[in-house]
Amino acid sequence: MVLEKIDQLAREWLEEAGNRIFMALEQVNIEVEAKADRNDLVTNMDRATERYFAEKIATHFPEHRLLGEEGYGEEITSLEGVVWVLDPIDGTVNFVEQKRNFAISLGIYQEGIGELGYIYDVVGGEFYFAKRGEGAFVNDEPIPMLAKENKLENALVIINTAAMHKFPQTLAAIKAARGLRLYGAATLEYMAVATGRADAYISANLSPWDIGAGKIIAEEVGAIVTRVDGSEMVITEKGDSFVASPGVHAELLRDYFR
Amino acid sequence: MVLEKIDQLAREWLEEAGNRIFMALEQVNIEVEAKADRNDLVTNMDRATERYFAEKIATHFPEHRLLGEEGYGEEITSLEGVVWVLDPIDGTVNFVEQKRNFAISLGIYQEGIGELGYIYDVVGGEFYFAKRGEGAFVNDEPIPMLAKENKLENALVIINTAAMHKFPQTLAAIKAARGLRLYGAATLEYMAVATGRADAYISANLSPWDIGAGKIIAEEVGAIVTRVDGSEMVITEKGDSFVASPGVHAELLRDYFR
Numbered sequence: 001m002v003l004e005k006i007d008q009l010a011r012e013w014l015e016e017a018g019n020r021i022f023m024a025l026e027q028v029n030i031e032v033e034a035k036a037d038r039n040d041l042v043t044n045m046d047r048a049t050e051r052y053f054a055e056k057i058a059t060h061f062p063e064h065r066l067l068g069e070e071g072y073g074e075e076i077t078s079l080e081g082v083v084w085v086l087d088p089i090d091g092t093v094n095f096v097e098q099k100r101n102f103a104i105s106l107g108i109y110q111e112g113i114g115e116l117g118y119i120y121d122v123v124g125g126e127f128y129f130a131k132r133g134e135g136a137f138v139n140d141e142p143i144p145m146l147a148k149e150n151k152l153e154n155a156l157v158i159i160n161t162a163a164m165h166k167f168p169q170t171l172a173a174i175k176a177a178r179g180l181r182l183y184g185a186a187t188l189e190y191m192a193v194a195t196g197r198a199d200a201y202i203s204a205n206l207s208p209w210d211i212g213a214g215k216i217i218a219e220e221v222g223a224i225v226t227r228v229d230g231s232e233m234v235i236t237e238k239g240d241s242f243v244a245s246p247g248v249h250a251e252l253l254r255d256y257f258r
Numbered sequence: 259m260v261l262e263k264i265d266q267l268a269r270e271w272l273e274e275a276g277n278r279i280f281m282a283l284e285q286v287n288i289e290v291e292a293k294a295d296r297n298d299l300v301t302n303m304d305r306a307t308e309r310y311f312a313e314k315i316a317t318h319f320p321e322h323r324l325l326g327e328e329g330y331g332e333e334i335t336s337l338e339g340v341v342w343v344l345d346p347i348d349g350t351v352n353f354v355e356q357k358r359n360f361a362i363s364l365g366i367y368q369e370g371i372g373e374l375g376y377i378y379d380v381v382g383g384e385f386y387f388a389k390r391g392e393g394a395f396v397n398d399e400p401i402p403m404l405a406k407e408n409k410l411e412n413a414l415v416i417i418n419t420a421a422m423h424k425f426p427q428t429l430a431a432i433k434a435a436r437g438l439r440l441y442g443a444a445t446l447e448y449m450a451v452a453t454g455r456a457d458a459y460i461s462a463n464l465s466p467w468d469i470g471a472g473k474i475i476a477e478e479v480g481a482i483v484t485r486v487d488g489s490e491m492v493i494t495e496k497g498d499s500f501v502a503s504p505g506v507h508a509e510l511l512r513d514y515f516r
Contacts, residue, residue, distance in 0.1 A: 093437055097414050098455040156355055161438050179351055180419050182440040197356040 003115055006061070006082075006108055007131070010118060013056050017049050017104055018122040021089070025099050025123070042089070042096050046070055049088035049104065057084055067236075069209045076208075077236055079112040085212030085235070091185025100124065105187040107212030109235075117216030119187045128191050128213075130220035136194060143195055146222045146245040152176050152255075155199030155248050158189045162204035166240065167228055169256045170202060186241075190214030193243050194221050200244035200252060202228060208235050214243070224249040228257055261373055264319070264340075264366055265389070268376060271314050275307050275362055276380040279347070283357050283381070300347070300354050304328055307346035307362065315342055325494075327467045334466075335494055337370040343470030343493070349443025358382065363445040365470030367493075375474030377445045386449050386471075388478040394452060401453055404480045404503040410434050410513075413457035413506050416447045420462035424498065425486055427514045428460060444499075448472030451501050452479050458502035458510060460486060466493050472501070482507040486515055 024045050047070050054072040057064055061082065066073030068086040076083060084106065089095050091102030100123040108116040117136075119128040128143075130136035136143040157177045159170045174180050181198055183189055186206055192198040194217050203210075212235055215225045227233050228240045230253045244252060282303050305328050312330040315322055319340065324331030326344040334341060342364065347353050349360030358381040366374040375394075377386040386401075388394035394401040415435045417428045432438050439456055441447055444464055450456040452475050461468075470493055473483045485491050486500045488511045502510060 093414070097436075098450075100455070156351070156442070161432060174419060178355075179442055180440055181442055182438055184414070184437055184439055192356075197358070 002082075003108075003110070003131075007116055009056070009060060010106060010108065010116065013053060014104055014106065014118055014120050014127075017052055017088070018120050020052075021045055021049065021104070021122050042092055045095075046089045046092065047072075050086060053084065053086055053088070053106075067208055067212070069207065079109045079236060081111070083109045085109060085208055087187065087209035087212075090187040090210060091183075094184045101183055101188060102185050103187045103191075105209060105213045107214075107216055107235075109212070114212070114216035114219075114235075117213035117220075119191055119213050119217060121188060121191075126191075128194070128217055130217040132216065132220065134220075136217045136220040138191075138195065143217075143221050146194075146196060148222070148246045150199050150245050150247045152199070152248055152251050154178055155245075156181050156197070157248075158182060158192060158198050158201040160203050163202045163228075163240065166204040167202070167257070173252055173256045186210040187214050190218050190243055193223055193245065194218045196245070199248040200242070203241045205238060206241045207238050211235055211241055218243050222246060230257065260340075261366070261368070261389075265374055267314070267318060268364060268366065268374065271311060272362055272364065272376055272378050272385075275310055275346070276378050278310075279303055279307065279362070279380050300350055303353075304347050304350065305330075308344060311342065311344055311346070311364075325466055325470070327465065337367045337494060339369070341367045343367060343466055345445065345467035345470075348445040348468060349441075352442045359441055359446060360443050361445045361449075363467060363471045365472075365474055365493075367470070372470070372474035372477075372493075375471035375478075377449055377471050377475060379446060379449075384449075386452070386475055388475040390474065390478065392478075394475045394478040396449075396453065401479050404452075404454060406480070406504045408457050408503050408505045410457070410506055410509050412436055413503075414439050414455070415506075416440060416450060416456050416459040418461050421460045421486075421498065424462040425460070425515070431510055431514045444468040445472050448476050448501055451481055451503065452476045454503070457506040458500070461499045463496060464499045465496050469493055469499055476501050480504060488515065 050068045050070040050072045064082040066084045067076045087105040090105050094101040104120040106118040115132050117130045128138050156179050189201045193201050225243045228242045308326045308328040308330045322340040324342045325334045345363040348363050352359040362378040364376040373390050375388045386396050414437045447459045451459050483501045486498045
């Protein structure tokens, strides 16, 4: 089965890429002082990681395509065949400033359907995975299905500042919620919702590689993923993103976004 | 030396208290389903942890006083003698909702001067410590002194929603900054500044136990700790809090808060 082979190799490559990033961070700690140097190193790591995947994919699956942030893949507007959707380092500012709270994100789409999703929080040591129809996992432990009936008043929400500006009604939603959190990495904010650490995450502008894996993993535990207006989120198109547990998604849509 | 004895015992008790909280979280995972039960368990853990410290302190240092969130200590308005300033679980909502991103916070004040500070991120496995004049540490590794000349435009800032409402000029500051982060636990937000993961943290309303340890640790690496208007923060009084690296503190004060 090609998906099994993909899964096996994707895990190997993610582990290797994570190790390389981890070692690069050690270098930053030891050698690189100036902010400009740190920024360069990050850009280099971003590119090197994507190039690593591009070469591996071309070697092992020459018929597959890569949709990646750094442009080593192709211009892709359709999801025919098998497409690897990769963000080599999601949360670049965190990578530079915090040396944590970033992730490698990889989603595998086959004829437009998300089959496998991986988000690897390298420094946090959390490896999120889902296979369509077979559940989601963190470090091989099953992630429980999300509660269906949560309410906004009990919910932590993640709404970034761009979304506050683009959708002013989010301000009232934040007031009605239990609290606001912001972590600065879309993939990990998706995983906060998938693991129940937050009930909703709204972002103003995400790209395919930001959401390719997160959507697969979040939906596998019952999260609802749409645009802010409730319409379908087509992952090849940039735009706003709204992921939440079912009850909070319905409540936010009904009371704030319609 | 009494401070050495205090340090030795404080570490023992923090470790034991952390272990108990960790085991309680396992119980939550296993047994407790309903939110109401989870809330009860948290309240119980808060109280049990503070009571544990109250009893230990009374036994070993009967002349010391305890200033704690749960009221097992005394009504304290002055810092004469030795005062243990304790928050048994800072970040209670995170404790309930996320089972991470909370901390035990302990500051030791002698005649009003902060001598020892401890913040224990139990689930994250990070133990922050400072002794006045001898530097700050995380898991026994020295925390570097903060850069003096950072600028707001390159800075991540942590400004909670209550502070956004109380100080509307923070909104312009957030726009000028590189990004906004929110973690939901004052002690860990202090430590984000102390370790350079953010350059400023502004909160509208903190209590002595929220800041007792954080102030000691942050100041030891060169962070500036004041009220939002730049005046001295007396830790026995509730109120707003503004901790930042030196350059960003000066810039925010000059351009936004004066």
